[in-house]
Amino acid sequence: ILNVEQSPQSLHVQEGDSTNFTCSFPSSNFYALHWYRWETAKSPEALFVMTLNGDEKKKGRISATLNTKEGYSYLYIKGSQPEDSATYLCAFIGTGGFKTIFGAGTRLFVKA
Amino acid sequence: EPEVTQTPSHQVTQMGQEVILRCVPISNHLYFYWYRQILGQKVEFLVSFYNNEISEKSEIFDDQFSVERPDGSNFTLKIRSTKLEDSAMYFCASSAGLRGAGGNTEAFFGQGTRLTVV
Numbered sequence: 001i002l003n004v005e006q007s008p009q010s011l012h013v014q015e016g017d018s019t020n021f022t023c024s025f026p027s028s029n030f031y032a033l034h035w036y037r038w039e040t041a042k043s044p045e046a047l048f049v050m051t052l053n054g055d056e057k058k059k060g061r062i063s064a065t066l067n068t069k070e071g072y073s074y075l076y077i078k079g080s081q082p083e084d085s086a087t088y089l090c091a092f093i094g095t096g097g098f099k100t101i102f103g104a105g106t107r108l109f110v111k112a
Numbered sequence: 113e114p115e116v117t118q119t120p121s122h123q124v125t126q127m128g129q130e131v132i133l134r135c136v137p138i139s140n141h142l143y144f145y146w147y148r149q150i151l152g153q154k155v156e157f158l159v160s161f162y163n164n165e166i167s168e169k170s171e172i173f174d175d176q177f178s179v180e181r182p183d184g185s186n187f188t189l190k191i192r193s194t195k196l197e198d199s200a201m202y203f204c205a206s207s208a209g210l211r212g213a214g215g216n217t218e219a220f221f222g223q224g225t226r227l228t229v230v
Contacts, residue, residue, distance in 0.1 A: 032215040043116070043203070044155075046218035089155065093215035098160040098168035100145070100215075105154075 002026050004092045006103035013080050014111055020076045021106040023090030027071035031096065035064055035075055036089040038105070044089060047075075080110040114138045118204050118222035125194055125229055133189045133225045135204030143209040144187045145219060146179065148172075148200040155203070161187065162209070194229045201226050 005024045013019050025033060032051045036044040048057045053068040061078045077084055087105040094101070117136045125131050137144050146158040159169040161179055176198075178190045187206075191198055205219040 034218065036221075041223075043221040043223045046220070049216055049218050051216045091155075096168060096215070098143075098145075098162075098215065099170065100147070100157040102147075102155040102157070 002092070002094070002101050004090060004101045004103040006088075006090055006106050008106060009104065010107040010109070012109045012111065015081060017080050017110075018076065018078045019080055019108070020074050021088065021108075023073045023075070023092075023103055025071050025073070025090070025092040025101075025103075026094075027069060029095040030068045030071075030092070032093040033066060033068075033073050034091040034093065034100075035073070036091065038087045038089055040086075047088075075106075077108070080108070082110045082112045084108060085110045114220075116204055116206055116220050116222035118202075118225050120225060121223065122226045123228070125227070127196060127229055128193050130190065130192050131194055131227060133191075133202050133204075133227070135187045135189070135222055136185055137187055137204065137206030138208075138220055139185070141206035141208050141220075143167075143207045143219075144179075144181070145205040145207075146189045147203045147205065149203070149224075150197075150200040158189070191227075194227075196229050199227055199229045 035047040038044040048064045050066040055066040063076045066073045087107045089105045090103045092101045119134045144161040149155045159173045160167045201224045203224045204222045207217045207219040
C-alpha cells in the first residue's frame with residue numbers, strides 16, 4: 001500500500017522563526033510531488049510542483065527540496081509570519097501522472 | 113483570476129438517495145479530478161478524467177460513483193444510493209497538463225462541497 005507521511009503533524013512557532021517540515025513518499029514509480037497550502041475555509045493552493053531528483057524551488061520565503069531516491073521532500077519557511085498559518089499538504093503522484101496520494105498535512109500556527 | 117467553482121457548497125441528503133456534485137473547471141484546462149476528505153482524515157483521490165473518459169480511479173471509486181462532463185464546461189460527480197460513510201468534503205480540481213499529463217502541472221482546487229448523508 002502506497003503511503004505518504006508528513007511530519008510533524010502540527011507546529012507552533014513565533015513570528016520570525018524559520019521552520020521546516022517533511023514529506024516522505026514511495027521512492028519507486030515516482031512521477032511528481034506537489035506541495036499545497038491550505039487555509040481554513042479556502043481551497044488548497046498549489047505551492048510547488050516538483051519532478052526531478054535534486055529539485056529546489058522557491059516562492060518568496062517558502063522553498064522546497066526533493067530527493068526521489070530516498071523518498072522525501074522538505075518544505076522550508078524563512079521568517080514565519082502569522083499569515084503563513086495554514087495546513088501544508090504534500091501529494092505524491094505515481095507513474096502515469098494521475099493518481100494522487102496525499103499526506104495528512106502539517107498544521108502550522110504562527111504566533112505574532 | 114480564473115478559478116474552479118463547485119456547487120452546492122453544502123448538500124444534505126438522505127441515505128439511499130442519489131446526489132450530483134457539480135464543478136466548473138478552469139476553462140482551458142484538460143484534466144479534471146475529484147477528491148474527498150472525510151472529517152479528520154486525509155484527502156483521498158477518487159478519479160481523474162481526460163479526453164472525456166476516466167484516466168485513473170482509486171479503490172474508493174466503485175460502481176456507486178460516476179463522473180461526467182455533460183456539456184463541455186461542467187464536470188459532475190454522481191453518487192448513487194448514498195451511504196452514511198459517504199459524508200465528506202468533496203473537492204474538484206483541474207489542471208492544464210501542458211506536458212501531456214496532469215502530474216507535473218499544478219492542480220487548481222475548488223472550495224469543496226460538504227456532503228452530509230443522514
